[in-house]
Amino acid sequence: MNVKEVVKPIDLRSDTVTLPTEEMLEAIRHAKLGDDCYKEDPTVNQLEEMAAKKMGKEAAMLVPSGTMANLVSVTANTNRGDSAILEADSHIYWYEVGGISAIAGVLPIPVKGKMGVMNPADIEAAIRPESLHYAKTTLVCIENTHNRAGGTIVTPSQIEAISKVAKENDLRLYMDGARIFNAAVALKVDVREFTRHVDNLMFCLSKGLSCPIGSIVVGSEEFIEKSRKIRKILGGGMRQAGIIAAPGIIALEKMIDRLEDDHKNARLLAKGLVKIEGLHVDLRTVQTNMVMCDVDGLGIPAEVFVERLRVRGVLTNSISKTRVRFVTHRGIEKEDIEKALSIIEEVVKEIKTESKR
Numbered sequence: 001m002n003v004k005e006v007v008k009p010i011d012l013r014s015d016t017v018t019l020p021t022e023e024m025l026e027a028i029r030h031a032k033l034g035d036d037c038y039k040e041d042p043t044v045n046q047l048e049e050m051a052a053k054k055m056g057k058e059a060a061m062l063v064p065s066g067t068m069a070n071l072v073s074v075t076a077n078t079n080r081g082d083s084a085i086l087e088a089d090s091h092i093y094w095y096e097v098g099g100i101s102a103i104a105g106v107l108p109i110p111v112k113g114k115m116g117v118m119n120p121a122d123i124e125a126a127i128r129p130e131s132l133h134y135a136k137t138t139l140v141c142i143e144n145t146h147n148r149a150g151g152t153i154v155t156p157s158q159i160e161a162i163s164k165v166a167k168e169n170d171l172r173l174y175m176d177g178a179r180i181f182n183a184a185v186a187l188k189v190d191v192r193e194f195t196r197h198v199d200n201l202m203f204c205l206s207k208g209l210s211c212p213i214g215s216i217v218v219g220s221e222e223f224i225e226k227s228r229k230i231r232k233i234l235g236g237g238m239r240q241a242g243i244i245a246a247p248g249i250i251a252l253e254k255m256i257d258r259l260e261d262d263h264k265n266a267r268l269l270a271k272g273l274v275k276i277e278g279l280h281v282d283l284r285t286v287q288t289n290m291v292m293c294d295v296d297g298l299g300i301p302a303e304v305f306v307e308r309l310r311v312r313g314v315l316t317n318s319i320s321k322t323r324v325r326f327v328t329h330r331g332i333e334k335e336d337i338e339k340a341l342s343i344i345e346e347v348v349k350e351i352k353t354e355s356k357r
Contacts, residue, residue, distance in 0.1 A: 009313045010336045011315045011332075012316045013315045013316055013317050013327065015179075016206060018206075018210040018330050018331060020210055021250070021255075024210070024211065027249070028247060032242060033240040033242040033243070036242075041240060043242030043249070046249060047060075047216075047248045048060040050249060050252050051248075057195065057201075057219055057220065059221045060216050060217065060218045060224065061217045061224050061227055062238075064238070065206075065214075065215055066178050067096050068215070069204075069217050070096060070099075070202060071096065071099045071234065072230045073227065074100045074139065075230045076226045077138070077139045078138050078139050082138045083108070083128055083137045083139075084100065084138070084140070085109045085111055085118075085123055085126050085127070085140045086108055086141040086142075087112070087113045088110035088112040088113070090148075090176065091178070092176060093110055103234075115285055116143065116148070116149030116152045117152070117154050117158050118142070120162050120165045123165050123166075137169075140162065141176060142174075142175050143176040143178075144175055144176070145288050147290070150282075150287075150292040151179065151285070151286075151327075152287050153187065153288065156187075159173075159194060159197040174198060178207060180201070181208065181209065181259060182259050185256065185260050186263055200217070200218060200219030200220070202215055202217045203215065205248045207329070208330065210247075211248055212244075262288075265289075265328040265333070265334060265336075266290060269328065269337050270283055270286040270291045273291065276341075278298045279294070280293070280294040281294070292324075293324045293325075294323055298351050299355055301318075302321055305318070305347070305351075
């Protein structure tokens, strides 16, 4: 019986599909452990100290996921019945199951930005005035890099301008920094250039940094202590969590600089896609490791295009009726991008031929 060779797909769906390195797996096996609810896990403590120092903040806290990190942080920054201003296409608003309303009791006020960046004047205009009738605005949330905008960067100067509005109106400024290291690497600046303008933030270990699980919440000691109690309420109080923290330490030590490889591959992919008739990519938005491609010119829904690619071995996601998102990450090499482009071009030709019948 002939056994067909299994061809590994080119997985461009997300940088969440990254696998841990061998060094990370060994670190998990040899991690020193303790009960983190008692703050007795030495590996967790080491990671949290590293993260706080790297971000220029007083303290940090490990959580299982980015969604939990955002929910914990919004809850810790607000009171039930408050309102929070966030970008209209932000991850917190679109993809986190309405948790800030369902659990934190916070009313989101969406403000449309340009390439994921809110105009400070629009933020100021969205602040609810003091009134018996309004949900008091107490928080502004920014996302860096911005997912639905295509991995675009909110620059340090833009954050500073937003921070100015927040401070003048006695609002806290929180950053969903899931991919903040992508932003820092792309602009070739220390990550603290971004973080010094915000009150608190989170970042993910499990995306481009290749850890199997985990995110970090960072802020003042008071904020983190409050966040620990909220994490516990949400079921995030962990025991021997050093098995999660151990690869995180390696990520912060060794996995940040290599993000530039992902950015180069994203640009290579984008430049190839713009050459294919029927596809459109706004190259201004290709700033880090994402490429948003509009397939409206093909005359088929994005989800159909995604399925056509899937059966040919290229995995990606549709994020609207006409847009497809490609994400580069560790495990995707230049050769994979070139092969993916060849397959995409073939699929587009097939679709055009079919449309002429």
